[in-house]
Amino acid sequence: MTTSALPSRRDEAWRYSDIDAVAAAWPLPAPESIIVPAGGDFRRAIVQDEGAIRQIELVLGKGAVAALHVLNIGGAYGRIELNVILHEGADFHLGAAQIGGGGQNLEIVTTVTHAEPGATSRQVVRSVLGGTATGTYLGKVAVARDAQQTDSEQDVKAMLLDRSATANAKPELEIFADDVKCAHGCAIGELDPMGLYYLQSRGLPPGEAKKLMLQAFVAGVFDGAEDEVQLQELALAKLGELV
Amino acid sequence: MLKIENLHATVGDKPILKGLSLSINAGEIHAIMGPNGAGKSTLSYVLGGRPGYEVTEGSATFEGQDLLDMEPHERAAAGLFLGFQYPVEIPGVSNVQFLREALNAQRKARGQEPLSGGEFLKVAREKAGLLKMDMDMLKRPVNVGFSGGEKKRNEMVQMGIIDPRLAILDETDSGLDIDALRTVGDGINSIMRRPDKAVLLITHYQRLLDYVQPDFVHVLAAGRIVKSGGPELARELEEHGYAEIAA
Numbered sequence: 001m002t003t004s005a006l007p008s009r010r011d012e013a014w015r016y017s018d019i020d021a022v023a024a025a026w027p028l029p030a031p032e033s034i035i036v037p038a039g040g041d042f043r044r045a046i047v048q049d050e051g052a053i054r055q056i057e058l059v060l061g062k063g064a065v066a067a068l069h070v071l072n073i074g075g076a077y078g079r080i081e082l083n084v085i086l087h088e089g090a091d092f093h094l095g096a097a098q099i100g101g102g103g104q105n106l107e108i109v110t111t112v113t114h115a116e117p118g119a120t121s122r123q124v125v126r127s128v129l130g131g132t133a134t135g136t137y138l139g140k141v142a143v144a145r146d147a148q149q150t151d152s153e154q155d156v157k158a159m160l161l162d163r164s165a166t167a168n169a170k171p172e173l174e175i176f177a178d179d180v181k182c183a184h185g186c187a188i189g190e191l192d193p194m195g196l197y198y199l200q201s202r203g204l205p206p207g208e209a210k211k212l213m214l215q216a217f218v219a220g221v222f223d224g225a226e227d228e229v230q231l232q233e234l235a236l237a238k239l240g241e242l243v
Numbered sequence: 244m245l246k247i248e249n250l251h252a253t254v255g256d257k258p259i260l261k262g263l264s265l266s267i268n269a270g271e272i273h274a275i276m277g278p279n280g281a282g283k284s285t286l287s288y289v290l291g292g293r294p295g296y297e298v299t300e301g302s303a304t305f306e307g308q309d310l311l312d313m314e315p316h317e318r319a320a321a322g323l324f325l326g327f328q329y330p331v332e333i334p335g336v337s338n339v340q341f342l343r344e345a346l347n348a349q350r351k352a353r354g355q356e357p358l359s360g361g362e363f364l365k366v367a368r369e370k371a372g373l374l375k376m377d378m379d380m381l382k383r384p385v386n387v388g389f390s391g392g393e394k395k396r397n398e399m400v401q402m403g404i405i406d407p408r409l410a411i412l413d414e415t416d417s418g419l420d421i422d423a424l425r426t427v428g429d430g431i432n433s434i435m436r437r438p439d440k441a442v443l444l445i446t447h448y449q450r451l452l453d454y455v456q457p458d459f460v461h462v463l464a465a466g467r468i469v470k471s472g473g474p475e476l477a478r479e480l481e482e483h484g485y486a487e488i489a490a
Contacts, residue, residue, distance in 0.1 A: 216335025
């Protein structure tokens with residue numbers, strides 16, 4: 001993942017990036033490295049609220065568990081990049097929301113490598129985009145030849161508040177084992193107009209009705225986070241700015 | 244309370260209502276009956292302000308205010324409630340959370356203090372009891388996984404909590420079994436039969452009117468009211484069908 005030369009949009013992992021912002025931050029510091037030893041348990045919430053490129057390399061030892069909760073909301077360009085390597089029986093969970101308006105460009109780029117048998121990974125990503133914002137999820141799950149009984153899931157959904165907003169989603173699988181379960185689902189849509197009308201008919205002003213539906217859309221990604229309440233509040237405040 | 248004059252409305256450029264006039268006073272219950280495609284649901288959506296339902300001519304006033312000039316949420320705050328023929332499922336949004344926020348938004352618009360969580364739950368519990376709905380269902384996401392009958396019951400619970408001045412109930416009786424029909428009928432009477440309130444029931448059948456006795460019955464055909472009368476008109480319709488009466 002560590003790139004020595006300034007990437008361009010020809011690089012798949014930077015295809016939708018704000019290259020000018022990347023150039024301004026170049027060279028990037030070395031990625032943060034986190035190693036969870038065998039049997040360990042690691043949890044972290046990451047709030048990107050001012051515009052930054054965060055790169056994290058996460059290695060889970062045998063039977064280790066890690067849960068990351070990400071809220072990507074701030075700055076003109078915010079990128080969260082995760083490179084995860086799972087050893088035997090490890091379990092990785094990502095719950096992420098990115099919420100952007102104006103001309104924001106937000107992205108979450110993950111590579112999850114199931115290096116050994118029996119590991120599980122589950123990624124749930126929700127994007128809410130208004131104005132001319134762009135939200136991108138590029139997620140690669142790589143399963144090594146020996147990594148039988150891999151169980152992985154990518155659940156990716158984006159909601160566009162304006163026709164001028166853009167959502168990119170690319171779940172990607174690279175599987176060399178033959179006894180694995182890898183699920184991926186991806187949907188991009190708009191708020192249900194009949195649902196909005198129903199809520200308004202009961203007295204909710206349009207903005208409140210939208211906020212309630214969007215809150216429901218991103219709710220769930222922070223389930224189980226230690227800072228769940230705080231993450232929900234930050235997400236809700238950001239949604240309030242968009243509607 | 245509600246005064247509709249020469250209302251014309253189109254849906255996607257297709258004219259549906261063609262000169263409908265109707266006047267409803269406080270304390271009255273009106274029923275509108277009519278064949279499929281007559282414009283019954285269109286009337287309810289036009290009065291409720293659903294986007295895409297365009298009024299091309301005529302007027303509708305509610306308590307002297309121009310109803311057609313108001314946003315859906317403003318109509319609700321003014322005291323209008325629309326019971327949906329097909330209540331909408333909203334995944335992830337709990338009934339109680341949504342209803343409390345909606346009720347408090349209405350109260351705010353009327354310059355009233357918001358209800359606290361405790362006060363709200365007390366009202367919700369009472370109305371759910373009235374409609375024989377399990378309180379647990381009120382905590383679930385709005386209408387998700389509800390049966391047809393449960394959705395209609397939920398509409399009536401919402402009506403009880405919101406406590407409107409005028410309720411327009413679009414085929415609230417469809418999809419109900421006999422017991423549920425009685426419960427819903429009792430609910431409508433208990434919530435809405437007051438000297439300062441009014442109801443517009445839209446229905447295909449006489450059976451709901453056995454429980455909720457209307458003061459006036461109107462026949463809607465081809466976008467206009469073609470006949471009005473007392474409760475006996477509903478029985479005549481049941482006996483002879485629309486074709487004969489509306490002709």
